Amino acid sequence: MASSPTALDEAPCPSLTGRAVEDASDLEQRKVALIRAHLTSVWGFLRRLGLSPEDAEDAGQEVFLTAVAKIDAILEGQEKRFLFGIAVRVASRRRRSTRSFTSRAVDLDVDTCESGAPTSEEYVERREALAMLDEALSTLNDEMRTVFILYELEELTMPEIAAVLDAPIGTVASRLRRGREQFQKATRRMQTRQP
The missing domain is CATH 1.10.10.10 (Winged helix-like DNA-binding domain superfamily/Winged helix DNA-binding domain)
Structure with a gap:
């Protein structure tokens, strides 16, 4: 007796599988949104904390890797506070290990390089x-x-x-x-x- 294909034949448990895919997609979107929304401010914050542009870039990557790994712990609306907390610890650790932040150049913000350049x-x-x-x-x-x-x-x-x-x-x-x-x-x- 041949049965006609149903949605159950296509996925072992469509409600769970669909929700898991949707959750993964939402989680990935949240990670991308977190980085896009706060990358410039975290980098600028790290620079103002005394890191060189190169160290700030490396530290920024460390901040976002840590944040993405702990994305579930970040409360909605508290992303900036969470990221800055990580950034403070990362910058402090880097300054202690290198102490090379005393003479550094100040870079302009990225948005000054747009069409309305000064x-x-x-x-x-x-x-x-x-x-x-x-x-x-x-x-x-x-x-x-x-x-x-x-x-x-x-x-x-x-x-x-x-x-x-x-x-x-x-x-x-x-x-x-x-x-x-x-x-x-x-x-x-x-x-x-x-x-």
Whole structure:
């Protein structure tokens, strides 16, 4: 007795197989979306933490490999915080192992190279401003620099920073206050050097 082919003949368990394929597809899409949405900000964050462009690229790969492996642990809407937490640890480990971040060039953001590129004068001004920012940030110790960057440049809240660093909010606030003071002193010194 020949039976006509049914959906059950095509897959051992269509509801489970279909859902597993859909889940895998959703998971892969989430991984790709995570990388696309945060690659530039993670790379910039690693640079501001003091890594060279090459080290930031390698560290960025390490950050995303770790994040992709732990994608299920990343809560919706908390991706940036999760990635920055990994980035802080990766950058810290790299700085401890190399200590080669003291003299580095500041690169422009990728989006300045698009069709609305700045004039040469704007380019020079931006490079000078970024160099001053870089120099002022280099005067902060690692802990103050990390908190300062997360709060002032990446615009994370105090509770988010505390979670990223696994530190009490009071400690984060203290590091931010001291970092701001030291940053202001450094920028004042640089401004007095200007002709």
